[in-house]
Amino acid sequence: MTDTITIRDLKRGEHASVTGFTDAQAPIVRELREIGFSEGDDIEVLALGAFGATPISVRLNRTIIALRGGEAAMIEVARR
Numbered sequence: 001m002t003d004t005i006t007i008r009d010l011k012r013g014e015h016a017s018v019t020g021f022t023d024a025q026a027p028i029v030r031e032l033r034e035i036g037f038s039e040g041d042d043i044e045v046l047a048l049g050a051f052g053a054t055p056i057s058v059r060l061n062r063t064i065i066a067l068r069g070g071e072a073a074m075i076e077v078a079r080r
Contacts, residue, residue, distance in 0.1 A: 005079070007056060007072040010045045016077035017042055028071060036060050037075055 010016055018041045021029045037060065046064065047057040054069040067075075 004076050007043065007045070007058060007067065007075045007077055008053075008069060010077065010079070012045050012048055015042065015044050015080045017080060018075060019078050020076045022074045022076060026074065028074060032071065032075065035065060036063060042080070043077065 004022075005016075006022065007016070018037055018039055020039055021032070023029065041060060044059045045056060046059055049055045052069065054072075055066040056069070056072045057064060057066050058072075059065075
């Protein structure tokens with residue numbers, strides 16, 4: 001069995017698939033779903049911020065989205 005990882009654990013250039021959310025009941029999850037994050041979607045990490053690796057810029061489908069560290073840590077992924 002593999003450990004659960006989140007977008008926050010990925011490095012620049014890595015690809016992954018969204019598998020779920022760490023706390024599906026958290027209010028921010030609704031907002032993440034509204035901007036397009038859902039199970040099965042593919043993401044690519046484009047850039048990491050200079051200070052503390054945030055914000056994290058990801059390509060989700062054909063959209064580029066910047067996430068705060070806490071938001072990225074809520075989105076579970078599987079590396080591809």
